[in-house]
Amino acid sequence: MQKIVVENLFKVFGPHPERALALLERGQGKEEILKKTGLGVGVNNASFEVAQGEIVVVMGLSGSGKSTLVRCVNRLLEPTAGRVLIDGTDIRALDAEGLRRLRLEKLGMVFQNFALFPHRSVVQNTEYGLEIKGMAPDERREKAMQALALVGLSGWEDAAPRQLSGGMQQRVGLARALALDPDILLMDEAFSALDPLIRRDMQDELLNLQDEMQKTILFISHDLDEALKLGRRIVLMKDGAIVQVGTPEEILTNPANDYVARFVEDVDITKVLTAEMVMKKSEAVAYLGTDGPRAALRKMKKAAIGSLFVLDEAHAVAGIVTAEGCVALRERGGTDLSEAMTQPIASVSPDTPATELIQIIHDLPHPLPVVDARGRLKGVVVRGSLLGAIAERGGSTQ
Incomplete structure (x- = not known):
């Protein structure tokens, strides 16, 4: 749309x-x-x-x-x-x-000039648009406080603009726009x-x-x-x-x-390439409460890989299991995959730049999971494909 x-x-x-x-x-x-x-x-x-x-x-x-x-x-x-x-x-x-x-x-507008009223407190500046809109005082105060919380200014609501740094004043400008939703x-x-x-x-x-x-x-x-x-x-x-x-x-x-x-x-191309651009779909995953060590080993064998990311009921990454860990769990008669799972593991968001990916993945023994804001698996970054993507676009892998 x-x-x-x-x-x-x-x-x-x-x-x-x-x-x-x-x-x-x-x-x-x-x-x-x-x-x-x-x-x-x-x-x-x-x-x-x-x-x-x-x-x-x-x-x-x-x-x-x-x-x-x-x-x-x-x-x-x-x-x-x-x-x-x-x-x-x-x-x-x-x-x-x-x-x-x-x-x-x-429409909400945020300008380069903070355009705050010096005689109004932070919360009064934030609720200004709601006041113009005709909203009742109690309701507009509540919405203004919610907007200030969003931009990390809780506790500053009674301060005067002159008491705030430039960055904090711009946060008030952003909160004023967000208060109108x-x-x-x-x-x-x-x-x-x-x-x-x-x-x-x-x-x-x-x-x-x-x-x-x-x-x-x-x-x-x-x-x-x-x-x-x-x-x-x-x-x-x-x-x-x-x-x-x-x-x-x-x-x-x-x-x-x-x-x-x-x-x-x-x-610098490494500042532009992101995890989302270089990730690939994970060959296979295991599920807590559904898969045991035998199922996990079968999936690894079929995908020709030595480890699996384990997802919980919400499809968020819970950890990782290796073939060795699953074999050991099976031999002692265990069925709960969490007993063989390593956690926490490193993960990145889709917009993580390649400069950060290179540092994270350098000594990682398995692919790097890319997760959304809820921790759900979006894909994986493999060191070879990351370096290949950088080289293909003329960047440096050093």
């Missing part, structure tokens, strides 16, 4: 923008149009989609049009031409009241003003929150490493136009033109 659909979107700054549209149709560029007409082309014929629960990063250099584009998505800026559909509704057709409801009910988060350079270490922490926090909430996120950034870390897909812009849309790996391995190739040429 597509939550956001942008179709042939244009934004021109200045009077009589149709003059610029006509010149764009003739193939003239942004700089040439500015010299001829004095009109600024902010967005030039942009089209892309964002699926439900997806993080899409719009990125480009300063002046590429990325911030203009996101402001057209919620009509902080009025598009000149084209369509923006939110859940199938063309927002350009909404009247003032319809647009207000859309912003309060479906929007379907869609629009994040415009949300972490750009933070120190590098705090910025990385906020990126990790956003990914952790996304695992839990599954929001639809349109994230604006000028930082390629940030885009590669956060985005399931990347929309790369230049001079107001979209030059490529794709997954991080697609953009790195198949750049659409020389501009994209130059943009990504210095990226």
